[in-house]
Amino acid sequence: MTAKIDEAQVRRVALLSRLELSNEEVAQFSTQLSDIVEYIEKLSGLDTDNVQPLAHCLPVYNVLREDVPHPSLTNDQALANAPDREDEYFKVPKILDDNSGA
Amino acid sequence: MDTVKQLRDKIAVGQTKSTDAVKAVFDHIEKHESTIGAYISLYKEQALEQAGKIDEKIAAGRPVGPLAGVPIAIKDNMCTTFGATTCGSKILENFHAPYNAHIVEKLNAANAIIIGKCNLDEFAMGSSTENSGLKKTVNPWDTDRVPGGSSGGSAAAVAARLCCGALGSDTGGSIRQPASFCGVVGLKPTYGRVSRYGLVAYGSSLDQIGPLTQDVTDTALLLNTIAGHDQRDSTSVPETMAPVPDYLEQLETPVKGLKIATVPHLNKGADASVQKALQDALEVYKSLGAEIIEIDMPHFDYAISAYYVIATAEASSNLARFDGVHYGYRSQNANDYIEVYSKSRDEAFGQEVKRRIMLGTYALSSGYYDAYYLKALKVRNLIRSDFTKAFEQADCLMMPVSPTTAFKIGEKTDDPLQMYLADIYTIAVNLAGVPGISIPCGFDEKNLPIGLQIISAPFSEDKLLRIARMHEKQTDWHTKKPNI
Numbered sequence: 088m089t090a091k092i093d094e095a096q097v098r099r100v101a102l103l104s105r106l107e108l109s110n111e112e113v114a115q116f117s118t119q120l121s122d123i124v125e126y127i128e129k130l131s132g133l134d135t136d137n138v139q140p141l142a143h144c145l146p147v148y149n150v151l152r153e154d155v156p157h158p159s160l161t162n163d164q165a166l167a168n169a170p171d172r173e174d175e176y177f178k179v180p181k182i183l184d185d186n187s188g189a
Numbered sequence: 190m191d192t193v194k195q196l197r198d199k200i201a202v203g204q205t206k207s208t209d210a211v212k213a214v215f216d217h218i219e220k221h222e223s224t225i226g227a228y229i230s231l232y233k234e235q236a237l238e239q240a241g242k243i244d245e246k247i248a249a250g251r252p253v254g255p256l257a258g259v260p261i262a263i264k265d266n267m268c269t270t271f272g273a274t275t276c277g278s279k280i281l282e283n284f285h286a287p288y289n290a291h292i293v294e295k296l297n298a299a300n301a302i303i304i305g306k307c308n309l310d311e312f313a314m315g316s317s318t319e320n321s322g323l324k325k326t327v328n329p330w331d332t333d334r335v336p337g338g339s340s341g342g343s344a345a346a347v348a349a350r351l352c353c354g355a356l357g358s359d360t361g362g363s364i365r366q367p368a369s370f371c372g373v374v375g376l377k378p379t380y381g382r383v384s385r386y387g388l389v390a391y392g393s394s395l396d397q398i399g400p401l402t403q404d405v406t407d408t409a410l411l412l413n414t415i416a417g418h419d420q421r422d423s424t425s426v427p428e429t430m431a432p433v434p435d436y437l438e439q440l441e442t443p444v445k446g447l448k449i450a451t452v453p454h455l456n457k458g459a460d461a462s463v464q465k466a467l468q469d470a471l472e473v474y475k476s477l478g479a480e481i482i483e484i485d486m487p488h489f490d491y492a493i494s495a496y497y498v499i500a501t502a503e504a505s506s507n508l509a510r511f512d513g514v515h516y517g518y519r520s521q522n523a524n525d526y527i528e529v530y531s532k533s534r535d536e537a538f539g540q541e542v543k544r545r546i547m548l549g550t551y552a553l554s555s556g557y558y559d560a561y562y563l564k565a566l567k568v569r570n571l572i573r574s575d576f577t578k579a580f581e582q583a584d585c586l587m588m589p590v591s592p593t594t595a596f597k598i599g600e601k602t603d604d605p606l607q608m609y610l611a612d613i614y615t616i617a618v619n620l621a622g623v624p625g626i627s628i629p630c631g632f633d634e635k636n637l638p639i640g641l642q643i644i645s646a647p648f649s650e651d652k653l654l655r656i657a658r659m660h661e662k663q664t665d666w667h668t669k670k671p672n673i
Contacts, residue, residue: 092551096551097547100547100550100551100554101547103550103554104505104534104543104546104547104550105509105512105527105530105531105534106531106534106535106538106543106546106547107528107531107532107534107535108535108543109535112540112543116543116544116547119544119605119606120544120547120548120551122606123497123548123605123606123609124548124551126493126494126606126609127494127497127498127561128494129491129494130491130494130495130498130561130564130565130568131560131564133488133491133568133571135564135567135568135571138567138568138570138571139567139570140563140566140567140569140570141566141567141569141570141573142394142566143394143424144380144394144573144620144621144622144623144647145380145381145424145426145622145647147424150420150423152420160287160288164287165287167285167287168283168284168285168287168515168516168517169514169515169516170513170514170516170517170518170519171519177514177515179514179526179529180523180524180525180526180529181525181526182526
């Protein structure tokens with residue numbers, strides 16, 4: 088039987104998940120995720136045509152408060168855990184290349 | 190080691206000093222922590238300083254909080270402004286939270302002393318604490334075995350008396366199962382009872398914080414401290430909708446005309462020793478006049494499938510925040526901004542976290558959403574209706590916590606699906622949002638503890654704790670200690 092989730096699919100999902108997996112991980116996840124998904128598919132055996140989806144057990148409603156400013160983190164507090172920063176900014180590698188016209 | 194309540198009472202009347210209690214617990218930690226490995230971080234100096242202040246206050250006759258001077262541990266997925274908040278992950282190994290979780294504020298306000306932060310499966314994903322990226326924790330009853338998980342550090346710390354009591358979090362059994370494996374009491378409150386503010390999110394519609402303690406009284410006492418509304422968690426339930434009673438007040442009053450439901454077809458999946466312990470517990474209740482009825486929960490068998498779609502879908506979204514930019518680990522090998530994400534995440538997340546992110550992303554991805562995610566949410570509704578019907582007929586449900594007692598370290602790590610299947614008894618409780626407790630109810634032939642799970646209707650913790658206490662009063666399982 089072919090794997091339910093083949094290596095190409097694992098790579099596609101890894102890209103969506105922003106995970107750069109090694110070849111060994113891709114092979115391993117293909118096997119393991121296929122096993123798990125095959126098990127999960129028992130859900131399709133249940134008739135749920137007239138059942139509402141339940142995302143939350145309690146009634147969920149908007150929680151609003153008066154629009155009054157509250158104290159929040161200072162810039163330094165918010166930046167304190169940044170792997171890299173410059174002045175008041177989070178620092179990351181360049182996103183646009185030099186001739187992108189930005 | 191005294192229980193939380195015993196120690197609290199002694200400290201309050203000046204019979205014991207908090208400083209001496211904190212010193213004693215750290216002496217014990219220094220002796221045994223290298224074997225047990227319950228803690229990711231410890232805060233001795235800070236604890237002694239706080240204890241000194243409590244002692245001064247009491248000596249001066251000033252009022253103190255309901256947990257004054259008592260050494261408490263918390264799971265390391267709860268934010269504290271002191272030390273790191275690691276979630277057992279390399280990605281957060283050096284993360285210092287800029288704010289305290291709601292429950293940390295509550296513990297501080299009650300004058301409890303937080304002595305350390307406990308090990309866990311990375312991001313609370315696992316049933317053995319073997320998925321921690323930082324540390325290994327063993328079961329105090331048999332150091333070749335796992336403490337359970339994901340709150341394995343908290344459960345092991347309470348069992349080995351490396352603290353008086355602890356807090357954990359439970360998304361699919363992560364308080365109840367380690368409590369069962371380590372022979373302590375563990376409560377998952379109703380979803381919405383305890384604020385999740387400052388709890389690092391795994392499955393946001395399932396996560397709930399609760400106590401792990403030496404006995405039921407301590408669970409009631411800690412729940413008194415942490416339960417209640419918090420405007421910073423929009424799913425925290427207002428007390429106008431569900432009042433928070435004093436959980437200690439009626440604790441010694443047995444539930445009159447108690448009706449217990451069991452689900453015979455489910456129990457057959459458990460080891461013989463676990464089934465026997467459950468039967469013995471039911472006999473205890475019968476002798477107290479309880480009526481036992483047998484019911485069916487037709488959708489229970491689908492809970493694992495629904496859970497591993499819903500929880501991983503929520504996790505894949507929640508863990509998208511770990512981007513190597515705002516906080517946490519960043520790869521030194523990234524050549525562009527995409528690699529900052531993908532290499533940082535690959536290098537710092539462990540296998541189980543990656544597996545769950547992948548599974549959740551798959552279930553939410555185009556073409557699979559209806560078949561998996563939407564389907565799982567519908568099945569969740571059916572599972573909840575099983576519980577609703579059960580509580581129309583009975584005060585509570587009783588069943589095992591886990592089909593087995595604590596298993597050997599490494600025994601299940603190669604087969605994640607087998608590990609998931611062992612969550613059968615705990616997972617449906619989270620999907621339905623109802624409260625569940627694990628209390629010690631016996632030992633197997635290897636002298637490993639067995640837990641009894643009691644489940645009740647939403648916001649009926651008061652009754653749930655009274656039911657648990659009825660059993661505890663008739664038995665001495667909770668007084669047994671591991672020989673460490």
